[in-house]
Amino acid sequence: MSTHTTQTEARAVVEFDQINEFEQAEHPTIKGLPRGRQSMGATLLGGEQGFPWLRVRDHVDRLARLISLNFGLVRLLAGWAPNCASYDLKTELPRLMYEDMRHLVRLNERFNQLPGSGRGIEASDELKDFLNRLGAADDHHCFLAGFYFEVKRTLLIALEDYLHACDPLYDAPTIYELRGIIPEVREQIDWANTALLESRLDLATGRRVREWRSYVRALLAEIGGIFGNEPRPAAPPPVSPACAPLQPAPEHFIGDPQMQYMDHFPFDQEEAPVHLTLREIVYHNATEWAAVDHLCVLFFGARNMPLEFYLDLARHTWDECRHSRMGMRRLRELGFDPFRDFKWPYHPKRTQDFAEWFGSLTMLAEACSFTRKHGSVEPFYRFGDALSAQQSEIDCLDERLHVTFGRHWYPVMARQAGDNRPLRELVTSLREKSILARQFRAEELTDAEKLAIAQSATAFCNAIEFDLDFTVY
Ligand SMILES: [Fe+2]
Ligand SMILES: [Fe+2]
Ligand SMILES: [Fe+2]
Secondary structure, eight states: HHHHHHHHHHHHHHHTTTHHHHHOOOTTTTTOSSSOOGGGGGOOOOOOOOOSSSSHHHHHHHHHHHHHHHHHHHHHHHGGGGGOOHHHHHHHHHHHHHHHHHHHHHHHHHHHHHOOOOOOSSSHHHHHHHHHTTTTSSHHHHHHIIIIIIIHHHHHHHHHHHHHOOOOTTHHHHHHHHHHHHHHHHHHHHHHHHTHHHHTTSSHHHHHHHHHHHHHHHHHHHHTTTTTTTTOOOOOOOOOSSSSOOSSOOSBOOOOSSSEESSSOOOOOTTTTTSSSSSSSHHHHHHHGGGGGHHHHHHHHOOOOOOHHHHHHHHHHHHHHHHHHHHHHHHTTOOOOOHOOOOOEEOOOSOOOOHHHIIIIIIIIIIIHHHHHTTTTTHHTTEEEEEEHHHHHHHHHHHHHHHHHHHHHHHHHHHHOOOOHHHHHHHHHHHHHHTTTTTOOOOOOHHHHHHHHHOOOOHHHHHHHOOOTTOOO
C-alpha cells in the first residue's frame, strides 16, 4: 500500500514538472488542432485585441505591475519611518507596512497560479525612477500626503476598476483577493487623513503639501498610472518642488521633539522614576519603539530576500510598536506622563552592518529578555497588578516569535554577506563581540573570562542582565 502511494506520488511530481512541456506539446490525434501551438499565455496575442473581458495575459500584466509597485511602495514607506518626527507616526506606520505585506502575499499567490508569471517582486526601472522621486520629499508631511492621498488613492481606484473588470466566474479567485485588499487600502487612506490633520492646520506646511501632491500626480501620469496603460503626457517631466529633500533610510534618524533622549538605559530614578522597581519592566516595554527606525531601515535596505522575509520583518516591526504603545498606555494608567517623566534610550544612527545588527537584536537582546520578562509575570500578580502581568505575557509571546525569525533569517542574511558559518557559530561570535565591548561595574573581568562566558547562552544572558529588583513594586 505504502509502496503504491509512493509510486503515485513520485509520478505526480514528475507530471507536475512536465506541465509546461505538455502544454506546449503537439497533439497529433486531435483533428483540426494546429501542430506546434503557442504557449497558453501567448495564444492569439498577435491578433485581435480589445475583448470585453480580461484575458489571462492581462491578469499576468496587471498582477505583475501591482506586485512590483506595491513592494516598491512598502519599502519606501519603511525607509521613511526614521524621517518621521513623531512617536505616533513611527509606531503606527509599521501596522500599515504589515497590512501592505499581507496584500502582497495575497496578490503574489494568485499571480503564481497564472501561467507565464515571473517570480520577481523587484520594481522595474521605470518604477524605480518613480519611487526615487516620490521618496525625495522635504519632510514627512509632504511624503505621507503624497503617498496616501495621491498614490494610494489612485491605487484604490485602480483596484476597484480591476475588480469591476473581472468576470464573477472566470476570475473568482482574483476577485476574492481584491475584495479582501480594497477595504483595507481605503481604511489606510482614512487613517492618513486623521494622522496628517496637523499638516493641514499649519498654513505654510499646508501649502508645501499641496505643491508636493500636485508633483506626485504628475509623476503618476508619467508612468501611465497604476497599471502603466494610460496615455503619458508629452510635456517634459515635472520638476520637484522640494528644497532640501530627505532620503529614505537616512544616516541620521529624526526623533519626536516632545521626548527627551539618552544613549543608555536609565541609571537612576531621575531618568526613569520606576528604576529598580518591578514596574521598570513596563517602562522597558515602552522603550521598544527605539528599534523601529532600525528595523525599517533594514526593511528598506535588505535586497534579494524572499517575500516571506519582508512579511516577517514587517510583523516584527509592528510588534515592537505594539509593545511600546502598551508600555506607554500602562505607564499612563500608573499615573505617569511618559514624555514628561521619563527619558528614552535612542540611537538615531543607521547601522553599518545589518546582518550583525539583526542577529544581535534577535539572538542576544530578545533571546536574553525572557528571564526578566517572563520572570516579572508572577511578581506582578503577587503585587495585585494583573494588567502588567498580562502585558509581560503578551510581550514574551511575540518576542519568542522574533527569536524564531532571527534563527531563520540571520544565517540567510549572513550568507548573503559572504559568511557561511552555521547559526551556532554566528551567535557565539556575536556574544563574544558583545561581551568584549562591555564594561562590568561590579567586577573587573579579563578578556579570557569574558570569552569563556560567551560560550554559554545562559552565562552570557546572566552577565549582561540589567540591574533589576522585583521585590519592590
Ligand atoms: Fe522588543
Ligand atoms: Fe517586546
Ligand atoms: Fe522583539
